[in-house]
Amino acid sequence: MACTLAICTGVDADYQGPIGASFEIAVASSSGTATLNYALYAGTALTSGPWKFTIASGVKVLTLVVESAVMGDRISIKEVTNGCNQVLDAFNYTPSLAPEGLELKGL
Amino acid sequence: MKKTLPFLFLFASLVARAVADDPSTVYGRCHNPDVLSVENRAKAENLPALKLALGVGRPCNLPLVQQYVLAHPPQFSEAQLEQMAQNLLTYVQQARQDKQIGASDNSIGTTSLVSKGVGAIIGVALESGSIQRTTSGNVATVTLNSAQAANFLSAGAIKPCAVIESNCAFGRKLLSGLTVMTTYDVAQANTSTNSTASQAALASLVGSNAPAFTGVSARLDFHARKKNVQLTDLVNTYQSSSYLSVTATYASAFNDLITSVDSNPDYQKALEDAITDLRNTAANDTDVKVNQILLNLKIAIAKIINNNAPTTAAFQTYASAENAYRGARDKALQAVLNKWTVSFQYDYNRLANQPDQSDFKAIYSYRRDADNDKVLQVTANAGATIYDSLLGSTTSRFRSAQAAFQLDFTATSTASKVQAAVSGGYYFQYMVANGLLTLPSTDLAPGTSIPLPGNASELLNTTGPIHIGQGKMTLSMKGSNFSIPLALTFSNRTDLIKASKVGGNFGITYDFSSLFGALKK
Secondary structure, three states: OOOOOEEOOOOOOOEEEOOOOEEEEEEEEOOOOOEEEEEEEOOEEEOOOOEEEEOOOEEEEEEEEEEOOOOOOEEEEEEOHHHOOEEEEEEEOOOOOOOEEEEEEEO | OOOHHHHHHHHHHHHHHHHOOOOOOOOOOOOOHHHHOHHHHOOHHHHHHHHHHHOOOOOOHHHHHHHHHHHOOOOOOHHHHHHHHHHHHHHOOOOOOOEEOOOOOOOOOOOOOOOOOEEOOEEEEEEEOOOOOOEEEEEEEEEEEHHHHHHHHOOOOOOOOOOOOOOOOHHHHHHHHEEEEEEEEEEEEEEOOOOOHHHHHHHHHHOOOOOOEEEEEEEEEEEEEOOOOOHHHHHHHHOOHHHHHHHHHHHHHHHHHHHHHHOOHHHHHHHHHHHHHHHOOOOOOOHHHHHHHHHHHHHHHHHHHHHOHHHHHHHHHHHHHHHHHHHHHHHHHHHHHEEEEEEEEEEEEOOOOOOOEEEEEEEEEEEEEEEOOEEEEEEEEEEEEEEOOOOOOOOOOEEEEEEEEEEEEEOOOOOOOEEEEEEEEEEEEEEOOOOEEEEOOOOEOOOOOOEOOOEEEEOOOOOEEEEEEEEEEEEEEOOOOOEEEEEEEEEOOOOOOOOOEEEEEEEEEEOHHHHHHHHHO
16 A cells, blocks of 8 residues: 655645645654654644644654663554555664654645 | 853753763665765765755754754743743643652651652652651751752753663663752741650750751662553553643654754755765765755754744744653653662761761652552651761660651542542661760860860660651542641651650642742742
8 A cells, every 4th residue: 555655856845735624643662662642744743643644735743752661672653544654764763863854745 | 040041051051961871873874875986976866865854844853953953052032941940840740649849757857757769750749747757847848859950050961861762871870869948947836745844844945946957868760661561551642631632742852843943944945955965975975064064054044043033933932841741751751661769878967966967868669550540659668867977875876777657548539629649657766876966065175265175965765766747638629739747646646755646647738830930039
């Protein structure tokens, strides 16, 4: 199944997709204790799953507050729209990290 | 205050560099370091991955920019400083029953039968009535956790160790565990009920001439992490309204900051230049050259933050919200991760007309989530007291040994507007040595009217056991960060008088915002 978000070729955004299309986010981690606690995109805030949003026009930041109970846990931010599986970003967890901020461009 | 703050910020930024973790971390390298290798950085297909790694929105990139900005401090306004200070207060968690905000049990003004398992972060308490002392008083206790003080003074550059941080640097770990409390006698009050005229005279003597500064304490807290944390426990913890409300502010502040930086043409150009420079590096270029390009990008972003008023404001709001978020997260995680705490505390006590005394105490604290958000807290103390000086007396320097046990139960749900905790405790003290009094001397230095120092006088027959029981209720308003402890205490005797005592102890504890506001006036 094809994902909604595609890599953006310009420097103005990280990913892009058609305006009005929906996409779903999930997190996974090597320890299994990573949790996505809060997501904010284009004025829509979610505190629990399913983490679904609709692509807005222009460049908007998708903010994800992710936590883990294990230091150094390898966390993957994924798009799982309609069962697709695309890793958008990955990083090693420490409690001093900022939220994930992916710039998404609506086309 | 205005003149002191810049100096303190400068000093703190220097300390921040000294205690910062992992100074070798390089901007852009922490997500996907492979993309910066010689083989990968020039490949066209890796361009998106390269751009993604360098974005300011990556979780490990922004903290590095933030560290740079704080080491080259922007001008915080007084209002922003106050906001940051107030956000630190979210660390003061009123729902927790294992915090020691007021004076210890050995103070002349206290509501605490035991010393609690976690030093308060920043707190002020006013308490009245002693527990095991003959003398009662009204005592103000100022409590300060050193890591929170360093965090505030460094405008967030020195962060306390997070609850889950297992590899916290030694300096930050020490700062996080160290709490200092000072107590002041704000007004001498009543003494205990006295059974004889001589005891009344004695109480009258020790109940007068109290010094304003009555003691200082230092304590180190050690937490034990629970193993095998269940994911469902974490998810439930992160669904609490207290955590989510702070998280919403934090996420919004982050979103605004990244949007502000990202929409700046200078950022787009700096990012594009960095990518071009990286792709133009030759195979024989070393990591030093690559790191210099990454450093230049980090500095360019820091300058964008510092030189554009709206972005500066967004950064300051974010830094402030981040402090609050870390506090809320620690609070949420402590309930899951920190089941028990061991602390060691030293108290130096100045008492009216008595030699100075030192207490050494070990504190054990365990919390159990009894029913969803209702918490059962168990605290046990063991300690010993010595006379700092015998003033010529032949009595033992080892004054007494103590043991205490207390149960606290959060009686109301955390959703309730009025929070109430009920406590019951037992305290045992064995007086190994007789009590010592510093009686006023009537001798004068030869040929002068200068009085010679007072001599110690030993109170006979004050050794033996002291048994104390206490029932207590602590009331607080949700979100107000102040609480009112009310206690009723029964004892078979006090430290100097062998007469039973039934007394009330009450107090008010304030949060730091009240103090900060008062200082600013």
